[in-house]
Amino acid sequence: MTIYDISKKAGVSIATVSRVLNGSPKVKEATRKKIMDIIEENEYTPNSSARAMGLKAMRTVGILCADSSDIFLAKAVYYLEQNLQAAGYESILCCTGYNLDTRKNYVNLILSKKVDALILVGSNFIGEAEQENQYIKDVSAKVPVMILNASYHHDNVYCILCDDMNSMYRAASEMYDSGIHDILYLYKALSYSGHKKLDGFKAAMENKKVKGYEKLILRIPEEVSGLENIADFVSDYATKDHRFHGVIAADDELGIAAVKYGQKNGLSIPGDLSVIGYNNSMLTECSTPELTSIDNQLETLSECLVSTLIGVLSGREMPQKTVFSGSLVKRKTTDF
């Protein structure tokens, strides 16, 4: 079934069929109806490749993320897909892994599909060295680039993110104010948002004039994986003359590992040890006791990202950076 077949059956030209298809007002109601009927009857749907060739746009956006099975990224991808769908856009998903180099190849790959825009999900797309981000500049010359959860200023690049620094700052301050002055900060990788969180923690400690808080910043090495092993790693650390009555983790997984550390060492939670995670994912509920966590408004971010994107694609002027603020969701691993 092509537009030609339909036009023949309807006894009109393809132009008229095309007009009906694209909702042009300049078609007589009678002919429109007739054509519509024939279209329905034959279950005709326009070939999107052919359509994409004529137009310059595909009504498709490329979504890039490191690993769509990551509990955080999966949620983001889901929300994005839903919102794009609703806006009449199709999305093609591409998982790149965490290596920055292979990433650039993926970007080219996905660009060759002539997507109308690119969405980078997760702050791990931004490198620390300015030169690492050259590829973003390159892409943005061709299509708008949307970044979820990281900030990078450049023309045609739009960022929607949660103010991780501030959220972390407030959470750490609140824990301090509740009387816990020795807080362990747990993290794994320093992506863009990873940095922000750590900065927020440091700022809070500085502000409270906590001495020697730097010694209570612990990075879990990449090779230590599995909650059990992370908990052991923390136990080791605690043994080496590090004392703390609170833990703030850069994600919920690490938070739960901290809870497990406490349990292994006979600490009561939150009595002897308070724990705060990050992301407010479903993992918080799985933990026993349930994990207090910082909510980064993922759903709101995703919605905002898509509506900004639609605006950009429609040629409207849109804010290059939109920041939401997170909130602390209190559960059973804290008592303030």
Place this chain on the structure above:
Amino acid sequence: MTIYDISKKAGVSIATVSRVLNGSPKVKEATRKKIMDIIEENEYTPNSSARAMGLKAMRTVGILCADSSDIFLAKAVYYLEQNLQAAGYESILCCTGYNLDTRKNYVNLILSKKVDALILVGSNFIGEAEQENQYIKDVSAKVPVMILNASYHHDNVYCILCDDMNSMYRAASEMYDSGIHDILYLYKALSYSGHKKLDGFKAAMENKKVKGYEKLILRIPEEVSGLENIADFVSDYATKDHRFHGVIAADDELGIAAVKYGQKNGLSIPGDLSVIGYNNSMLTECSTPELTSIDNQLETLSECLVSTLIGVLSGREMPQKTVFSGSLVKRKTTDF
């Protein structure tokens, strides 16, 4: 950059460029190299829409799933995307929600993108009533349909699944043999695989000649959500004269809810209560104690699905149904 631009710069015709692009052997090595250089130099990549028009295929497959943020489905989508990518296929993802009706619309929608095949992820795409599955038959007339984790026999429909019934049968039998004869079966919805699991449980109980096991099959109503509430629901049930020393759940979430039930009621785990989950997801590690769970080999299934699909698209004869068997991964909620 188009193929014309390249051909001009190389001083050849577009036909030759096309041959180089598609790896035709009938090109002189010198010209090939010359053309390749120019292609690299200009970062030219063929327009995939135009390409799709010439060929009949899009080298794109549609992936349909209810909710890509579901921890189980997300993993599946991830593996599928990775494997398709590796095979040179692009994937477009579409989340349909759990309603069967809206689903059919999505199928049509995604079909209009002229995908080469459709992958249905999750057994909830198969309805109980034969008539509910008409839409699958319809689609399969146009493109091959691959189903992950459900079985549905029809021409041009290929199923790759884990033998949930057998896995469940073996797990239940093993729990019984360890001395636990009163086992509560916990489930939420009866999708295709949900049925299979329940059947496996029943078969095991029948085989062991357990009397009145039907009373220990508990369905958690849709409206009871949140681990805490599910745990309370189970507590209620236990109060009403139902005794059990083991729980087998249809997924890990319910399994963790069962663990929480035990903890709320002062039961030692696995001493007083043994628990087995299903899916062997990352949630198993989050639980305390860590959850024993049935692994359904998702990664293997996904790989197999893609390779079968490639076979089908290449016109090779492929098995319509491939079944793998699951395995019990023992952790801390069981002691057998």
Place this chain on the structure above:
DNA sequence: TTGTACGCGTTATCAT
């Protein structure tokens, strides 16, 4: 209001 004819970037079939 409707129709004609061209262009979009490829692939594939003929010739040469």
Place this chain on the structure above:
DNA sequence: ATGATAACGCGTACAA
């Protein structure tokens, strides 16, 4: 080994 050219299905000036 290479080139010319006809599809592929659609959108859209421009004409009528």
